[in-house]
Amino acid sequence: xxxxxxxxxxxxxxxxxxxxxxxxxxxxxxxxxxxxxxxxxxxxxxxxxxxxxxxxxxxxxxxxxxxxxxxxxxxxxxxxxxxxxxxxxxxxxxxxxxxxxxxxxxxxxxxxxxxxxxxxxxxxxxxxxxxxxxxxxxxxxxxxxxxxxxxxxxxxxxxxxxxxxxxxxxxxxxxxxxxxxxxxxxxxxxxxxxxxxxxxxxxxxxxxxxxxxxxxxxxxxxxxxxxxxxxxxxxxxxxxxxxxxxxxxxxxxxxxxxxxxxxxxxxxxxxxxxxxxxxxxxxxxxxxxxxxxxxxxxxxxxxxxxxxxxxxxxxxxxxxxxxxxxxxxxxxxxxxxxxxxxxxxxxxxxxxxxxxxxxxxxxxxxxxxxxxxxxxxxxxxxxxxxxxxxxxxxxxxxxxxxxxxxxxxxxxxxxxxxxxxxx
Amino acid sequence: xxxxxxxxxxxxxxxxxxxxxxxxxxxxxxxxxxxxxxxxxxxxxxxxxxxxxxxxxxxxxxxxxxxxxxxxxxxxxxxxxxxxxxxxxxxxxxxxxxxxxxxxxxxxxxxxxxxxxxxxxxxxxxxxxxxxxxxxxxxxxxxxxxxxxxxxxxxxxxxxxxxxxxxxxxxxxxxxxxxxxxxxxxxxxxxxxxxxxxxxxxxxxxxxxxxxxxxxxxxxxxxxxxxxxxxxxxxxxxxxxxxxxxxxxxxxxxxxxxxxxxxxxxxxxxxxxxxxxxxxxxxxxxxxxxxxxxxxxxxxxxxxxxxxxxxxxxxxxxxxxxxxxxxxxxxxxxxxxxxxxxxxxxxxxxxxxxxxxxxxxxxxxxxxxxxxxxxxxxxxxxxxxxxxxxxxxxxxxxxxxxxxxxxxxxxxxxxxxxxxxxx
Numbered sequence: 046x047x048x049x050x051x052x053x054x055x056x057x058x059x060x061x062x063x064x065x066x067x068x069x070x071x072x073x074x075x076x077x078x079x080x081x082x083x084x085x086x087x088x089x090x091x092x093x094x095x096x097x098x099x100x101x102x103x104x105x106x107x108x109x110x111x112x113x114x115x116x117x118x119x120x121x122x123x124x125x126x127x128x129x130x131x132x133x134x135x136x137x138x139x140x141x142x143x144x145x146x147x148x149x150x151x152x153x154x155x156x157x158x159x160x161x162x163x164x165x166x167x168x169x170x171x172x173x174x175x176x177x178x179x180x181x182x183x184x185x186x187x188x189x190x191x192x193x194x195x196x197x198x199x200x201x202x203x204x205x206x207x208x209x210x211x212x213x214x215x216x217x218x219x220x221x222x223x224x225x226x227x228x229x230x231x232x233x234x235x236x237x238x239x240x241x242x243x244x245x246x247x248x249x250x251x252x253x254x255x256x257x258x259x260x261x262x263x264x265x266x267x268x269x270x271x272x273x274x275x276x277x278x279x280x281x282x283x284x285x286x287x288x289x290x291x292x293x294x295x296x297x298x299x300x301x302x303x304x305x306x307x308x309x310x311x312x313x314x315x316x317x318x319x320x321x322x323x324x325x326x327x328x329x330x331x332x333x334x335x336x337x338x339x340x341x342x343x344x345x346x347x348x349x350x351x352x353x354x355x356x357x358x359x360x361x362x363x364x365x366x367x368x369x370x371x372x373x374x375x376x377x378x379x380x381x382x383x384x385x386x387x388x389x390x391x392x393x394x395x396x397x398x399x400x401x402x403x404x405x406x407x408x409x410x411x412x413x414x415x416x417x418x419x420x421x422x423x424x425x426x427x428x429x430x431x432x433x434x435x436x437x438x439x440x441x442x443x444x445x446x447x448x449x450x451x452x453x454x455x456x457x458x459x460x461x462x463x464x465x466x467x468x
Numbered sequence: 469x470x471x472x473x474x475x476x477x478x479x480x481x482x483x484x485x486x487x488x489x490x491x492x493x494x495x496x497x498x499x500x501x502x503x504x505x506x507x508x509x510x511x512x513x514x515x516x517x518x519x520x521x522x523x524x525x526x527x528x529x530x531x532x533x534x535x536x537x538x539x540x541x542x543x544x545x546x547x548x549x550x551x552x553x554x555x556x557x558x559x560x561x562x563x564x565x566x567x568x569x570x571x572x573x574x575x576x577x578x579x580x581x582x583x584x585x586x587x588x589x590x591x592x593x594x595x596x597x598x599x600x601x602x603x604x605x606x607x608x609x610x611x612x613x614x615x616x617x618x619x620x621x622x623x624x625x626x627x628x629x630x631x632x633x634x635x636x637x638x639x640x641x642x643x644x645x646x647x648x649x650x651x652x653x654x655x656x657x658x659x660x661x662x663x664x665x666x667x668x669x670x671x672x673x674x675x676x677x678x679x680x681x682x683x684x685x686x687x688x689x690x691x692x693x694x695x696x697x698x699x700x701x702x703x704x705x706x707x708x709x710x711x712x713x714x715x716x717x718x719x720x721x722x723x724x725x726x727x728x729x730x731x732x733x734x735x736x737x738x739x740x741x742x743x744x745x746x747x748x749x750x751x752x753x754x755x756x757x758x759x760x761x762x763x764x765x766x767x768x769x770x771x772x773x774x775x776x777x778x779x780x781x782x783x784x785x786x787x788x789x790x791x792x793x794x795x796x797x798x799x800x801x802x803x804x805x806x807x808x809x810x811x812x813x814x815x816x817x818x819x820x821x822x823x824x825x826x827x828x829x830x831x832x833x834x835x836x837x838x839x840x841x842x843x844x845x846x847x848x849x850x851x852x853x854x855x856x857x858x859x860x861x862x863x864x865x866x867x868x869x870x871x872x873x874x875x876x877x878x879x880x881x882x883x884x885x886x887x888x889x890x891x
Binding site: 120121122125136149150151152153154155156157158177178180181183184187188190191215216218219222236237294295301302303304310313314317318320321322323329330331333335338340341343344345346347348349350351352353354355356357367368369371373374376378379380381383384386387388390391392393394395396398399401402403405406409410452453454455457458459461462463465466467 | 543544545548559572573574575576577578579580581600601603604606607610611613614638639641642645659660717718724725726727733736737740741743744745746752753754756758761762763764766767768769770771772773774775776777778779780790791792794796797799801802803804806807809810811813814815816817818819821822824825826828829832833875876877878880881882884885886888889890
């Protein structure tokens, strides 16, 4: 289904083997102790799946296709994963015609113009906040409530709203009081690791996706991890990233399909927020994620990779089958005969050859490169990819001996904001 | 109109002053010698403007509002600038209702689904390629031609297509033979510096924007540059980036409005492709650009900035007036009273306070920060910003003593592609 190769010497000697072994043990500990709940999401959610299916099949709006717009109010980990998967699979046969809208930023122009595109009378709203008090999410929810509040009919959201939050959060309590449907995020699953929890599963199910297949794909990668352990190629990659982190402080994900645009952003949050940490004695560690789209960014960022400082690694992500056999027409235009070498070629062949050629040039420039090749885009491969990058993040985090799952650095700004606006 | 501040000591001593002076002189030389044509675009295009206005006012489709879709076929510098400005100003009063579509990537799924949204019978096509042989652009153009080719009526594109390319390029020759309208990119203006040439001006004019005001905004920044020279704050910033390039190898543009999404991408190409170079003795230099959107990326990337390695500088971009006085409703929800501190506040006030608070936290973390504050988004401020970042790029490039305007590193992959597909 998904092939992986690395094109550099990961330099695993005795020390590397020991580091990898310790990281694997640490990850097993994180999983078994429940320190990080994401590890078991692919295999422990049959009840969640049933609850989501029950909810959708019994909800008077969702079950009768009375919904035109799905409005997801949530920011960061509450929206990035759903958006990543929906953008990856937007052309799949399972996807229904419900429009999805993500309301996240407080930018008023953008917000108002996003809301203009929503038919609120035919909208289903999902409010997602792990803490239940995320300021963007609650402010936008209040604003949407004010639009929904009909002076005659009042505000009746019953059956048109669901909430996803931590058990006993303020938002959970409000929801119970109002009799809104609530799904819980397991306490030990952080926002950026939550796409395979109700955070992603509920909206994706409403859009028609096969969420069981999504989890099955993730479970396949989990099984590889459990079975092959330290033999997994991802540990070799993680070790190289760990070992060279001071010189190679950036990791590029170069995805050869426009459908990976949102997936790249999901990866950026996962990698950046998980690995950018102070560790003991206040040493600052972290690797910077960069997301690129091929071939577009060959015309933007490639020059820097090929000729700039050797401070980057590159992972190429290639989609083998686009399932659309369109070709460049056999059209020879006068003066443009030099471009005829692609005539009659499938677009798929050309973009994949662009990936191969760029990869070859980047390898030749001495940059550490690896390749992930996906046979086709579907729920299984999406779930597999998600879980692969989560494991890779955990592996590097374990080697760095940091807490991969918190984000203490963002609190300061929140306090400053509250002080500033409470005046 | 646009205020700039830096919050770090640029450490300009005698050596710095001399470096800045030399960079300024180099830039004057680049401008005067014609080595880099972008410097004078804001002031030398009255003929181009007239030609564009004439063309639009006399074209039978464009002058009578018979166009529903504007299709821009172009990649990299041929589309990023137009997209940046159109996304910045999409809610402006000047913007007409023509839909713009950018066809750039050969990804067949994405391409076909983009084309599905176009009413080809009411479309105007602009093909943009500086060399005239860009493989993505020509392949997509051929594909579009095959869709337009009516078996009965044949292919008559006259008055429904314009081409923007270098004089005497293969595409120019074809266009002349077919009697298509051609606008030229000045030979000494590279793709990523070309948005203020016909590359951006023609499509933006078709969308209704005031392109004279866009150039006037850029001319205002140019005037500052010519008048204040080495006194410009941007030289201090450029010197700091130059001096600390080995430790601080990333420059973040953190823009506090969703409308800057495409602008960030334009900046990424400009910065990455211009500064990532081999210089004498094969020394590899370059600074990596990162584009973030506030407040969204506070929930994604901020942790890495605050606690990760001190290998980044951050430029905050803040929009003072969003011109939409919407507020968070005075709605106190049970259990969520801790979020009431934003009740009654304008969304604009909150997002700008988020910018201020984050900036304060990032400065406190010891990261070099500067701020660009824009009073309001319009053609003038967009033009000013574009020119500001172009100058900043040239200044750092001059200090690095590289050729800021070429991109030799991307050729290898093109040759490999041709070899691969010509078999």
